[in-house]
Amino acid sequence: MFQQRINISILRMLLAFAMPALAMSVASADEYFKFKNGKLERPTDYREWVFVGAPVTPNELNDGKAAFPEFHNVYIDPESWAHWKKNGTFRDGTILVKELVDVGVKASASGNGYFPGNFIGLAATIKSSKLFADEPGNWAYFSFSTPDLKGLTDTAEKFATESCNACHAGAAADDFVFTQHYPVLRAAKAAGELGAGGKR
Numbered sequence: 703m704f705q706q707r708i709n710i711s712i713l714r715m716l717l718a719f720a721m722p723a724l725a726m727s728v729a730s731a732d733e734y735f736k737f738k739n740g741k742l743e744r745p746t747d748y749r750e751w752v753f754v755g756a757p758v759t760p761n762e763l764n765d766g767k768a769a770f771p772e773f774h775n776v777y778i779d780p781e782s783w784a785h786w787k788k789n790g791t792f793r794d795g796t797i798l799v800k801e802l803v804d805v806g807v808k809a810s811a812s813g814n815g816y817f818p819g820n821f822i823g824l825a826a827t828i829k830s831s832k833l834f835a836d837e838p839g840n841w842a843y844f845s846f847s848t849p850d851l852k853g854l855t856d857t858a859e860k861f862a863t864e865s866c867n868a869c870h871a872g873a874a875a876d877d878f879v880f881t882q883h884y885p886v887l888r889a890a891k892a893a894g895e896l897g898a899g900g901k902r
Contacts, residue, residue, distance in 0.1 A: 734779040735797050735828055741857035742826065742844045748799040751777040755884040758816055760805050770825075771851070773803040773818050776884065783890075790892030792877050794840070796829040802847065823847030824854050827866075829877075834860075838867045839878045 734751075736743045756775045759768040778786070782796040806819025824846040828834070834842045843866040844858035870878040881887045890897030 734781070734795075735826070737833075738857060741859055742828070743857055744824065744846045744854060745797070745799055745826065748777045748779075748801070751779050751799070752783040753777055754798075754886040756803075756818075757883045758805070760816055770800070770802060771822065772805045772816070775801040775803060777801070778887075786887065786892075787890045787894055787897035788892065792829050792879060794829060794831050798827050798879070800825045800827075802851070804851075822851040826858070827878075837863060838871055841867065841870065841878045843867075 735745065754776050756773050758773045759770055760772045761768050764771075777799045779797050782793055785791070785793040785796075801821060802823035802825070804819045804822050805816050807817050808814060810817055826844045826846070827841055828844075829839065829841050831840045834840045843861045845861070846854045846856075846858045848855065867878070870880075874880045875882040876887075876891075879887070881891070
């Protein structure tokens with residue numbers, strides 16, 4: 703009886719250590735985004751995700767007002783990045799976050815160009831057949847930017863389908879995502895270990 707109690711205690715102790723690791727290994731995509739009352743909560747840890755690129759659409763090249771000014775720092779959640787490297791597809795549950803940064807200065811010690819200034823906005827897109835079964839490609843789009851681009855909202859409502867999907871469907875290279883503008887995604891597509899920058 704005493705031995706049995708010891709064995710049960712040991713088993714409980716082992717489970718206490720094993721459960722966090724097990725939970726991490728089977729983590730679902732829902733950990734990377736949350737909804738509250740039908741609205742997407744603003745992600746707060748996306749800078750810890752995988753950075754895939756930063757296209758720039760400066761205002762001065764877009765009649766003074768770019769649709770998405772100006773730098774677009776884009777991140778993908780780690781689980782979806784791993785899936786992309788392995789399969790070359792965006793898995794159900796993928797979230798991409800686009801952080802908008804304005805142009806700061808146009809001259810530096812390295813030469814003339816466009817240099818990032820201040821954070822001015824945030825947007826996200828999510829692929830989910832469960833949440834967005836009626837959306838093209840199961841993608842939905844959200845913006846946390848205030849109209850004056852001076853702050854962020856805590857939650858965001860889904861854009862109407864016609865607001866974003868049509869452009870993405872007609873111009874994006876891979877499943878509604880503009881991978882043609884992100885060499886990191888292009889190089890990693892179904893590339894396995896090489897997709898992380900090659901063997902070392």
